[in-house]
Amino acid sequence: EVLSIVGLYNEEYAERIVAFFTDQLTSGDVMYQSSVLMFMKTVGGRYKSVLEKRRPQLTALLKSTQPGVSECVQPLLDYLDDRSLMSLEQDIQEQQEEVGKLDERVSETEEKVEELQDDVTDQRQQLGEVKEDVQQQGEKLTELEYVVDETVEKVEEIDHKTLSAAPAWSRDVSLLMNEEGDYDWRFLAVRLGYGPEDIRAWATNADPTMAMLNEWYNTHRSSEATYAVLKSLQEMGRTDAAEIIETAMEEAGAAVPEPAADEPTNPPPVFISYQWDIQDKVKLIKEHLNMAGYDSWMDIGQMGGGDQLYAKIDKGMRGAKVVLAMVTPKYAESENCNHEINLANLLNKPIIPLLVENTPWPPPGSMSMIFSQLLYIMFHGASSSSGKFWPDSSFYELLGQLAYHAAPDQDLITDEYRNWTPVVEKKEEKESSPDSPAKNKENSSGEPAEEKEAEPVLNPEVFLSYQWGHQPQVKALYSQLTSQGFPCWMDIQQMGGGDALYGKIDKGIRSAKVVVSCVTPKYTLSANCRREVSLADALRKPIVPLLLEDTSWPPEGPMSMAFTELLYIDCRDDRTQNDWQGDKFEELMLQVSRYASPNPKSVLPSTKPPGAQANKVDKITPAQPTVTDKPGKTVQITENAQLTATMPNAQNNTGKNKKKSSTCSIL
DSSP: OHHHHHHTSOHHHHHHHHHHHHHHHHHSOGGGHHHHHHHHHHHHHHOHHHHHTTHHHHHHGGGOOSTTHHHHHHHHHHHHTTOOHHHHHHHHHHHHHHHHHHHHHHHHHHHHHHHHHHHHHHHHHHHHHHHHHHHHHHHHHHHHHHHHHHHHHHHHHHHHHHHOOSOTTHHHHHHHHTSOSTTSHHHHHHHTTOOHHHHHHHHTSSSHHHHHHHHHHHHSOHHHHHHHHHHHHHHHTOHHHHHHHHHHHHHHTOOOOOOOTTSOSSOOSEEEEOOGGGHHHHHHHHHHHHHTTOOEEOHHHHOOTTOOHHHHHHHHHHHOSEEEEEEOHHHHHOHHHHHHHHHHHHTTOOEEEEEOSOOOSSOSSTTHHHHTTSOOEEOOSOOOTTSOOSOHHHHHHHHHHHHTTOOOOTTTOOHHHHSOOOOOHHHHHHHTSTTOHHHHHHHHHTOOOBOOOOOOSSOOOEEEEOOGGGHHHHHHHHHHHHHTTOOEEOHHHHOOTTOOHHHHHHHHHHHOSEEEEEEOHHHHHOHHHHHHHHHHHHTTOOEEEEEOSOOOSSOSSTTHHHHTTOOOEEOOSHHHHHHOOSHHHHHHHHHHHTTSOOOTTOOOOOOOOTTOBGGGGGGSOTTSOEEEEETTEEEEOOHHHHHHHHHHHHHHTHHHHHHTOHHHHHO
């Protein structure tokens, strides 16, 4: 009895108590079975589901010979089945009432049937009138379909103009390339030079082909981008998609674009593709190519601060007649170098690989498909007092290969390469001797040696992450923060032509103490901006979001995970973005000060363009001597500083000048 009272407390106790009673029925004294059944009924009356689980044991007791047991079991089973005499009597009464109601309904139905027959006659007449109306409505619907089709086309056209940089034919191509197969959009992405990370990001998009083409046209010129896509589709054997592009170009009357007014009319015929670790070696090769009559495109000579990396490289390669690939192990791994080789292949530019360092051939990676069909020229393994690290025979072999594609400029050729005559070793020894006339000539010319590249004054502590559509506002923010003593990292300030894009960004984020994200709708859609936020979040860098345009918060997409717990600073006001003053800027300064320490003596990092010579200082007006670093940026130099910068370098680089005096020696 006590246990039955405990079982009424909750269902968990009821389960345990009824389980105990069940064991007593099967293994306990049979004399107490009737009492146990009575207490089980007490608990099961409140928790019927617990008693329902013991139905098999209760059913087995119906055959018990113990007096009173079967009489106790039957009421329990009836309770589980909801059976009782009162309920049965109530069911019979309900059935009788329903039969009476049914009889009344039948009588009413007979009357309604007669009325319905009259209504049917009236409906037939009305149907004839309705048919005429339907025919009229059908004609109107046909006209409406034409209007809807025209509206859909206009909406798609507007949507395409506002949300995508890809041409109109890209939607038709997407329908074909989105279907999974051996030569689907993923293979096209590889052909265009994209890596696994980009492909994985686009695979989550509802229209991966459109997302890829949008990114492609955002970073490339339209004419070259279209040609590259068309060429890739043709090489892949996807003539169905290629025909769509050709038809669209024919309908648009596509013509060869005229060169822009600011582009050189005679671009360098040789494009040099290289990895920045061997820049000094490449500069030496470029110098000798120029002496042999071949002007070369090299990023450090054709690009300046603020230039768009891919656009400048595209222009240089587009105007070149041949591409020289300076192959090293790091070159094969470089993503930008892979882009350059893929672009050269798509533009059908001749590629001449120069093996500048010991590298397996073909080099591993995506370049192997292109380089496997080419023969390289060995450009390492030799040394001379003139500074050349390649055998003379290799350089003459290169000149012979270049002659197949471009004629040398006779005005540039020096006597050293006029007849392709190798430099005799004895002459090099003579010119490097202390009494060499060439040395005296060089020293008397007063031409100072090359200055070493200036090291940045300090490491940026604030990383500015933004989308290029708001570059003027972010540049103003950069200036304002640096003026307050916070050294900042901004791509156009810290990066120059040929820099490894992702490598520089990685170093900038890793060295920064705080990341300022300039959030706009285009920022949330940019693949590069998503990478920057993901890297900052993975490195646990503090992120301060600035809201520059109306954007849902947190932004939709991959950034939402990083931004969901952050509060943004509302900088949507144009006055704030133009001047970067007021309460919002003070709030930003407060957030940045929590992680970065202002340095009143900090200056903008400045690096001198590689190859810049000290004699350029003499051309600066005495009133305000400066050395140009990047467009819009100068470093002040005093007159004394010019002397101290010139004289030691001239002494230290005497040996270097001797190595470059072979031309003077021959003359």
